Amino acid sequence: MESGEAAAAPAGGRFPFPYTPYLIQERFMAALYGALEAGRVGIFESPTGTGKSLSLICGALSWLRDFQEKKQQEEARLLALEESGQEEKKKKQQLTSAEPGDPESKDTAGEPDWVTAFVQKKEERDMVDRLKEEQIRRKKREERLEKIRHNVQLKYAAKRKRSEEDETKRLLQLSKEVLSEGAGADVVEQLDHNEEELILAEYESDEEKKVVTGLEDDDDDLEEEHVTKIYYCSRTHSQLSQFVREVQKSPFGKDTRLVSLGSRQNLCVNEEVRRLGALQLINDRCMEMQKNKHEKKSDEEMEGKKRRVSRTVCPFYSYEQMQFLRDEVLVEVKDIEQLVALGRETKACPYYGSRYAIPAAQLVVLPYQMLLHEPTRNAAGIKLKDQVVIIDEAHNLIDTITCIHSAEVSGSQLCCAHSQLLQYMERYRKRLKAKNLMYIKQILYLLEQFVAVLGGNVKQNPNCQAVSQTGTVLKSINDFLFQSQIDNINLFKVQRYCEKSLISRKLFGFVERYGGPATAVKTNKENQKLAGLQNFLLTLQQGSDKEAGTPQSPPVEPENEQLRTASPLMQIEGFLSALTNANQDGRVILNRQGTVGQSSLKFLLLNPAVHFAKVVEECRAVIIAGGTMQPVADFREQLLSCAGVDPARVVEFSCGHVIPPENILPIILCSGPSNQQLEFTYQTRDLPQMMDETGRILCNLCNVVPGGVVCFFPSYEYEKQVYAHWEKTGLLTRLAAKKKIFQEPKKTNQVEQVLVEYAKCIKRCSQAGGQMTGALLLSVVGGKMSEGINFSDDLGRCVIMVGMPYPNIKSPELQEKMTWLDKTMPRAAGQAPSRVLIENLCMKAVNQSIGRAIRHQKDFASILLLDHRYARPAIFNKLPQWIRERTQVKPAFGSAFAELRKVGTFILCTATKTVSCCTHLYFPQTFTLE
Numbered sequence: 001m002e003s004g005e006a007a008a009a010p011a012g013g014r015f016p017f018p019y020t021p022y023l024i025q026e027r028f029m030a031a032l033y034g035a036l037e038a039g040r041v042g043i044f045e046s047p048t049g050t051g052k053s054l055s056l057i058c059g060a061l062s063w064l065r066d067f068q069e070k071k072q073q074e075e076a077r078l079l080a081l082e083e084s085g086q087e088e089k090k091k092k093q094q095l096t097s098a099e100p101g102d103p104e105s106k107d108t109a110g111e112p113d114w115v116t117a118f119v120q121k122k123e124e125r126d127m128v129d130r131l132k133e134e135q136i137r138r139k140k141r142e143e144r145l146e147k148i149r150h151n152v153q154l155k156y157a158a159k160r161k162r163s164e165e166d167e168t169k170r171l172l173q174l175s176k177e178v179l180s181e182g183a184g185a186d187v188v189e190q191l192d193h194n195e196e197e198l199i200l201a202e203y204e205s206d207e208e209k210k211v212v213t214g215l216e217d218d219d220d221d222l223e224e225e226h227v228t229k230i231y232y233c234s235r236t237h238s239q240l241s242q243f244v245r246e247v248q249k250s251p252f253g254k255d256t257r258l259v260s261l262g263s264r265q266n267l268c269v270n271e272e273v274r275r276l277g278a279l280q281l282i283n284d285r286c287m288e289m290q291k292n293k294h295e296k297k298s299d300e301e302m303e304g305k306k307r308r309v310s311r312t313v314c315p316f317y318s319y320e321q322m323q324f325l326r327d328e329v330l331v332e333v334k335d336i337e338q339l340v341a342l343g344r345e346t347k348a349c350p351y352y353g354s355r356y357a358i359p360a361a362q363l364v365v366l367p368y369q370m371l372l373h374e375p376t377r378n379a380a381g382i383k384l385k386d387q388v389v390i391i392d393e394a395h396n397l398i399d400t401i402t403c404i405h406s407a408e409v410s411g412s413q414l415c416c417a418h419s420q421l422l423q424y425m426e427r428y429r430k431r432l433k434a435k436n437l438m439y440i441k442q443i444l445y446l447l448e449q450f451v452a453v454l455g456g457n458v459k460q461n462p463n464c465q466a467v468s469q470t471g472t473v474l475k476s477i478n479d480f481l482f483q484s485q486i487d488n489i490n491l492f493k494v495q496r497y498c499e500k501s502l503i504s505r506k507l508f509g510f511v512e513r514y515g516g517p518a519t520a521v522k523t524n525k526e527n528q529k530l531a532g533l534q535n536f537l538l539t540l541q542q543g544s545d546k547e548a549g550t551p552q553s554p555p556v557e558p559e560n561e562q563l564r565t566a567s568p569l570m571q572i573e574g575f576l577s578a579l580t581n582a583n584q585d586g587r588v589i590l591n592r593q594g595t596v597g598q599s600s601l602k603f604l605l606l607n608p609a610v611h612f613a614k615v616v617e618e619c620r621a622v623i624i625a626g627g628t629m630q631p632v633a634d635f636r637e638q639l640l641s642c643a644g645v646d647p648a649r650v651v652e653f654s655c656g657h658v659i660p661p662e663n664i665l666p667i668i669l670c671s672g673p674s675n676q677q678l679e680f681t682y683q684t685r686d687l688p689q690m691m692d693e694t695g696r697i698l699c700n701l702c703n704v705v706p707g708g709v710v711c712f713f714p715s716y717e718y719e720k721q722v723y724a725h726w727e728k729t730g731l732l733t734r735l736a737a738k739k740k741i742f743q744e745p746k747k748t749n750q751v752e753q754v755l756v757e758y759a760k761c762i763k764r765c766s767q768a769g770g771q772m773t774g775a776l777l778l779s780v781v782g783g784k785m786s787e788g789i790n791f792s793d794d795l796g797r798c799v800i801m802v803g804m805p806y807p808n809i810k811s812p813e814l815q816e817k818m819t820w821l822d823k824t825m826p827r828a829a830g831q832a833p834s835r836v837l838i839e840n841l842c843m844k845a846v847n848q849s850i851g852r853a854i855r856h857q858k859d860f861a862s863i864l865l866l867d868h869r870y871a872r873p874a875i876f877n878k879l880p881q882w883i884r885e886r887t888q889v890k891p892a893f894g895s896a897f898a899e900l901r902k903v904g905t906f907i908l909c910t911a912t913k914t915v916s917c918c919t920h921l922y923f924p925q926t927f928t929l930e
Helices: 025-038 052-096 113-151 152-184 187-196 206-213 237-249 277-294 300-305 319-331 336-346 349-355 368-371 374-379 394-403 413-430 434-453 476-485 491-501 502-514 526-527 531-542 559-564 568-578 607-618 633-641 688-704 716-727 731-736 748-768 810-825 833-850 895-911
Strands: 039-046 230-234 258-260 363-365 388-391 407-410 471-476 586-592 600-605 621-626 648-654 664-669 705-713 741-742 774-780 800-802 861-866 888-892 914-920 924-927
Touching: 025 039, 025 914, 052 230, 052 237, 052 388, 113 363, 113 895, 152 349, 152 833, 206 800, 230 237, 230 368, 237 258, 237 336, 237 363, 258 319, 277 568, 300 368, 319 349, 336 349, 336 413, 336 895, 363 368, 368 374, 368 388, 368 394, 374 394, 394 600, 394 607, 394 633, 407 413, 407 568, 413 502, 413 568, 434 491, 434 502, 471 476, 471 810, 491 502, 491 568, 491 748, 502 559, 502 568, 526 688, 531 861, 568 600, 586 810, 600 810, 607 633, 664 895, 688 705, 688 716, 688 731, 688 800, 688 861, 688 895, 705 716, 705 748, 716 774, 716 861, 731 741, 748 774, 800 833, 810 833, 810 914, 833 861, 888 895
Parallel strands: 039 621, 039 648, 230 363, 230 388, 258 363, 388 621, 664 861, 664 888, 705 774, 705 800, 741 774, 800 861
Antiparallel strands: 407 600, 471 586, 586 600, 914 924
């Protein structure tokens, strides 16, 4: 199905492509080109295995190439007109110099003619000047990149210069160490210097800076003008790297200026910083190192007393080397791994070097969070005005935006942060400026009130404080602020202070040095003074004390312990930031459990559109793409409509699959072998007869389906319950006689091992023959294997969906979201928005799971949906189009099984020239075609 305007085509009529594209790829690229040209918001669906990435690359970059050519032609035309206009003006002045006009004549607006002419000419001159400057900049950039591309000597010269600088620094450091040893640096002075690193610098708010300087706080390095570009984002770094490799293989691979962006965790090449592990710690340490680099001290003695300079100033943050890295990035397409390798080679920071490449880049590849989170977007120097954004793998876009802007903190974290911050303030009270003390006291008060709302006291161990009234309560933001008695505090200023002062980083350094068990071995007097803090933090970490009557937790590794004790304030900052949302757009969830430590505060974002609105407002065009986008109503209503997007601006495109129709057999099965109706509701799915019927269906299928069978259950609990029932009744033994059974693990680190064993078993059975025909994988919807895992070829010859995986309607978060939708959204086709939400969440999960099977043009599989409710029109229409148009509804198991045997026989014939033709349910006969 395609909707919207007629598709467009690039200059020359054909899209550059590495091979002859499928017809659906040509249609996809044409529709994409048209959407970009018209400045639309597009929802594009192209099933996995249809070459979606290449279609996006070739379609979007074809448009960008044509757009830039048109722009340059228009610039040339305007400049030519300006030059011819100057000549005409001279001739006219010569002709009219003898016949002066009335100096007081006026135009229709009441202004004298000469004033109107002057203003018009000034605007024309300004525009021409801008065009000339842009041409000069473009020419310089192209010349510089061309020189780097072809002049290898420049690279060698840069490497030689870097090695000379490294040697100079090394010798200088050695001389400083010798001098410091000879001078016999005083231990107390060294201690004081180390203490200096932990003390907050004097803080000025943005308003004060503007009053003093009259300037905004902008980064001059990022002021280079941004060319028209495409921002491509996806979920994971591995998906982005795969996309970059596709660009490298495409016809645009050698001529496109591409830059890959990532987090410091992925791009940092400073091993000392990387060892911190946690993303927030890496971010704070990096920012502090920059700050230290820019704060040049005039006192030469202090400079001489510095110890371990590499710990406070990053050697990779060199502007000259980052400029060199920027040019190297723009010259040749590189993925994240290649960028990091280049950073190590050039001794330049890939994180900042890649940011410097953004203005001149034509294609910027980045993860979701960096584009969808406005503070992160601004910090990276990303400017969306009049640019193109493509969001791939966007089926979970709404959930992603919601998660990015939600936050949760536990009672233990609140108490721990309060204790740390209080000890920090008491230690450095005389050395902190008044404004720092004021904000620290405000943060301490906020923490006290948050714990009080949970029913506790910050002065007591949270794990020993029992909560009198347990349960979950939801509050609006304003109600929560009033109940907490913090409505008189400006949270925007507190949030800004936390961000600018790096207080969480200072606090981490403080606890790292004095507060954790890992540092207890230090014996200096300063550490002994902080024994109280250390002991209190230790009680927080170990849980309840003797009064609680529970055993203490075993000791953990020192590094992990430090991260655990040092990071609560960082997470609390996220919660404070969330509280600055508009009252109607979110809710605060008070989750009171057995103790204050187990209780938590959570901010739930209800309206993700508020954070997506600026993206669609600023961008020229936005493309939301994915392999499975159905049902699209959520995107239209919850995201685009609420973000203020005109419905006329939205265009949808959905294409079919490249596989032949006979290569897939989707069946909705309404009853099982014993005519038991299949309806897996919460009330009926636990019945023994329902679990028995599911087992009988699997037994029959495993007898005739070769290779791998993947069976999805609605939850881990139900899968475990069914497995135990089959084990008890003997059905599991019958299943295991035909296929080895694997279960999806809950732990992420065990998934790969299970998949490897599953694949090995299938391969072994296909080669050896015999009674065992492959493997059966019992998986879970929404689990580790329902998304991102490819069950191609023999790994997934049949995918089974047991029941309908509706979300837990008793969840307080879901109930609040449903209430909010019913209040803010119109009814759709007579259905309440909350009901539509529940169905859409269910079908999105189903579509993601069943899409695991067909992964390329020659693949084939059957799909069984075990529940008669799938046949209802409202549900049926939410299946992907390419599956929906081939789906058969089978009231009885016999006709469905006959269809599976018939189609399976044909597919197996065409694939292997050998068929397994069943004349009886359990007695297959094998023969070879002539």
